[in-house]
Amino acid sequence: MIVSVQQPFFCPYPGFFFKASVCDVFVLMDDDQFPQGTTWMSRNCFKNDQGCLWMSVPVHTKGLGLVRINEVKVCDGRWRRKHLESLKSAYKNAPYLGDHLGLFEKVFAPGYTRLADMNIEIIRYAMEFLGIETTLVQSSDLGLRGKGSRLIVEICTVLGAGAFMAQRSALKYLDRKLFEQAGIALVPMTPPKIVYPQLWGDFIGNLSVFDCIFNCAEASRGIILKGRRQNPS
Template sequence: MIVSAHQPYFCPYPGFFFKPMHSDVFVLLDSVQFPRGGTWITRNRFKNDQGAFWMSIPVWKKGKGLQRIDEVEICHEGSWKKKHLKSLYCAYADAPYLEQHLPLFERVFSDAYDKIADMNRDIISYAMDSLGIRTQVIRLSETKAGGAGTGLLVNLCRTLEADGFLTFRSAWKYLDEGLFRRAGIETLAIEPPEIVYPQLWSDFVPNLSVFDLLFTCGPKSREILQRGRHKVRCADSVAH
């Protein structure tokens, strides 16, 4: 069984989904420390007639100190939810599949969620379902795996009785491959290609939210992602 893991990003870019596409279990790392400064957990990019624009979810940080991702609360003050919905309407009014996915955002931009991790989990699960990815999704907080860094990932694989761990090739340098090897766990790497597809407005902008793809390409989105399917062993990827 192959396991992959990633922090629960907000409306992730298409390449994010190569991990669950190539693994049997996909773990959302929701009980690790919430990053300081800007983070993809609370924002991502969409596109309008002016180019790429940011959509951010305000969260409570002041006076909270260090928080785990699953502890971070959404700030419901202000009119940002109405503004975000209006931004999507205006930017994607001509997108053929906007209406199909709007109910998700109407729920997201309501008071349905208190925690950013809960909201992002549902968004990611929805996107996976829309892309035809049936991989099991669990949260780190639902397991008994502990530790930090590579040790945490090794313990996670042991807890789930996995014999393989999949990561992005660009993240390989941050892992201690020896820990995996001594635990009898094979390490695999994948390098997501640039996903190119028809977009609204002017020139193509790479790595927008996956919903830019879903709004414009609908059921063809999975086929577009599958064009770049490729998996290699980490040892081979480093050698090259």
């Protein structure tokens, strides 16, 4: 069994879901420390007639010190309606916006107070739409408190995994000796270049996966998952 991990980004880019598709268990690290400064946890890029349309979810972190991702709460205010209207305007010519607008009406409603809950709901929705059947686990449910490579080894051990998958560029940061001692293989993953039909001029890569979904609907599955044969699964 192959395990991989990722923090629960806001409206992640297509490569996030490709990574999820080539492992057996995908662990969302929702109890990692919330990053300071600009972060993909609360920000991502869509596209409009001006190019990149950045959307940021305002969160309460000031004065809290170091907090875990699943402890961060979103702010109240007009941003919810503003983001929804921005999506409608940016993708008014996209053929499949209407099929998925209900998701954003739901997660941008006041009922979602924690950022992690909102992000994970979005991730689950996209995985289901893309037909990714990988088991999704939240790290907070595992009750582990290790750090770095030791935490990854603990996650793999608890889940009964014999291999851990990461992008080639990330493997150099892992303590290979710890994995060898635990009998866990390190598996490199190479994300493919994902290109698809877009609105508004020249193609911009690595936007939110919903840019692809709004434009390509069911075809997004083949577009995003096409490189799986060259990667382990």
